[in-house]
Amino acid sequence: MTAARFDDGKAQGAMRTIGEVSSAFGIKPHVLRYWEQQFPMLRPLKRSGGRRLYRAADIALVERIDILVNKRGYTLKGAKKALIENPEKTGAGDTSAPEIPGQEHANRDADALARLYSIRNRLSDAVSR
Secondary structure, X not given: OHHHHOOOOOOXXXXXXXXXXXXXXXXXXXXXXXXXXXXXOOOOEEOHHHOEEEOHHHHHHHHHHHHHHHHOOOOHHHHHXXXXXXXXXXXXXXXXXXXXXXXXXXXXXXXXXXXXXHHHHHHHHHHHO
């Protein structure tokens, strides 16, 4: 589904700039930058001068966040929990709402998983360089 949004002649898995992703989803660049702060698993590559390059996985994640927040009405905190707890159930074609765990353990688990995603992304970035 994400490939159809881009009519720039690039390959489906090509990296995209923040402007290209912004235009494709109708989300302002400052919102995408804010989402990077709120969703630790969203970590586009950053080149010299802070230029962001979104990989196919980053674009898919932006699409999932957009669906949860802008189409299903989730708060950012709720969307983060949904993505962490049920990464497979929040895709573009999924119409069922992901289950959110009980409040007592959700914050601790979400923070631990967010840290693990962050570590995994940093290791992935280091290997791809």
